[in-house]
Amino acid sequence: MKSMSAEQEESLGIKAVHHEMDNGEKRFRLVGSDGSSYIRTESAADGAWQNSHFHERM
Template structure:
């Protein structure tokens, strides 16, 4: 087995991108030039919503490694769906579905993005409508909304 250097990987269309987001999350990305990627996200010690968005072409799979998240999705009809996911659970997101994630403190997720064979990059579009509905929901209120599902 031969190791591929960072420089060689970049020439092959694959690079690593790591960031600390405004909400304190740490994101560790492995990104391919075709738009597919893997992202490990580690939340901060304070829970927070990410930014609501949708993709025109990408599919996503969110996997909860540890902790818990709430997945929010906005239907075409305007109906809001909230889904509680704990360690070991996952959710799949199809293109054109406005969605967002609330990550509780000290949570780790894995996100796989695939299926983007388009010249439109990045395939990420803000959903202000979903942000207006969910960003005001604090963790305390969110827990009340889903408390029947949270293990005590």
């Protein structure tokens, strides 16, 4: 298995978008060219509950 560069990923329609929220929570996103996305959320040091969900239609 070999790693892909950000340029290769974007040429396939996938972009990585990551943010750190003001409360310390971190969100790591993979966004497809069709607008769909996968988000991994890591809570801040003091912890928080995250409910997994999906949107069947937008």
